[in-house]
Amino acid sequence: MELCDDNLTAIIGLVRKHTGIAMNEHKRVLLQGRLLPRLRALGLSSYRAYIERLATDRAEVASFINSVTTNDTAFFRTPAVWRWLEREFLPGWVARGETRPLRIWSAAAATGEESYSLAMTCLEFAQRAPDLRFEIMATDISTDALATARAALYRGRSVERFEQDYPALFRKYLRPVAGGFAFGADVTGHVSFGEHNLLQRPPRAGWFDLVMLRNVLIYFDHENQERVLAGAHAAMRPDARLVLGEQESITRLQTPFAFEQAHVYRIGGEK
Ligand SMILES: C[S@@+](CC[C@H](N)C(=O)[O-])C[C@H]1O[C@@H](n2cnc3c(N)ncnc32)[C@H](O)[C@@H]1O
Numbered sequence: 561m562e563l564c565d566d567n568l569t570a571i572i573g574l575v576r577k578h579t580g581i582a583m584n585e586h587k588r589v590l591l592q593g594r595l596l597p598r599l600r601a602l603g604l605s606s607y608r609a610y611i612e613r614l615a616t617d618r619a620e621v622a623s624f625i626n627s628v629t630t631n632d633t634a635f636f637r638t639p640a641v642w643r644w645l646e647r648e649f650l651p652g653w654v655a656r657g658e659t660r661p662l663r664i665w666s667a668a669a670a671t672g673e674e675s676y677s678l679a680m681t682c683l684e685f686a687q688r689a690p691d692l693r694f695e696i697m698a699t700d701i702s703t704d705a706l707a708t709a710r711a712a713l714y715r716g717r718s719v720e721r722f723e724q725d726y727p728a729l730f731r732k733y734l735r736p737v738a739g740g741f742a743f744g745a746d747v748t749g750h751v752s753f754g755e756h757n758l759l760q761r762p763p764r765a766g767w768f769d770l771v772m773l774r775n776v777l778i779y780f781d782h783e784n785q786e787r788v789l790a791g792a793h794a795a796m797r798p799d800a801r802l803v804l805g806e807q808e809s810i811t812r813l814q815t816p817f818a819f820e821q822a823h824v825y826r827i828g829g830e831k
């Protein structure tokens with residue numbers, strides 16, 4: 561079923577309204593491919609009828625968001641970030657002698673690989689620093705992605721790459737179960753999950769010591785990138801760090817952040 565210009569414009573507007581994601585007419589084929597299964601599931605015969613349905617059916621809005629978001633992720637994505645965590649950030653945190661838990665926000669957590677990579681990294685580090693306590697909050701706008709993250713059960717490419725690149729961690733933290741490999745409570749117990757739209761106020765203000773906001777800014781225009789970064793800032797403690805994705809730069813944006821090293825930002829002016 562062909563998505564005509566008018567309906568394409570309306571759907572691009574709805575994507576922006578509900579997720580902040582900026583799309584243009586080049587996404588016609590992608591949107592058709594993603595939304596056609598919804599039309600079929602609802603027994604609708606036109607995109608116009610689907611657009612009308614979205615105006616009145618809140619549950620369908622959640623399915624729409626699930627359909628139009630891209631939830632690609634990987635365990636230990638961007639190895640340099642994980643080396644920084646292990647060699648600089650966590651030693652620095654432990655050296656401060658804080659008695660409270662380290663609080664990490666995995667914003668735009670997708671299907672949870674990043675959140676569990678964080679938990680495994682902290683658990684491994686805690687072998688050398690047994691006083692380290694930590695908690696990870698994982699949020700995303702996609703309820704489908706969050707359901708996968710909560711289940712903590714992985715299969716296919718996601719685990720194959722993990723096993724290949726990190727065999728010792730794979731064997732230590734994942735166990736085979738029906739349908740894939742699952743993390744146990746030793747890992748999942750450190751992670752909590754929640755639905756959150758990055759364009760809205762952060763789940764907790766002034767709370768987090770580390771915010772992972774990776775590979776999501778790329779979907780927004782400058783205006784929404786600044787809005788999302790303002791939300792991340794509001795979530796952070798004054799001495800917290802923000803981590804962005806490999807292809808994300810904030811140099812052309814108005815933000816309260818200063819570059820610290822590749823992928824890593826802190827609040828404040830130049831160093
Ligand atoms: C490509 S994934 C990145 C996952 C992970 N952060 C990583 O770097 O591997 C982008 C995620 O951003 C989420 N997302 C898109 N718009 C969002 C919004 N407005 N609020 C919260 N999450 C959003 C999508 O649902 C998707 O799971």
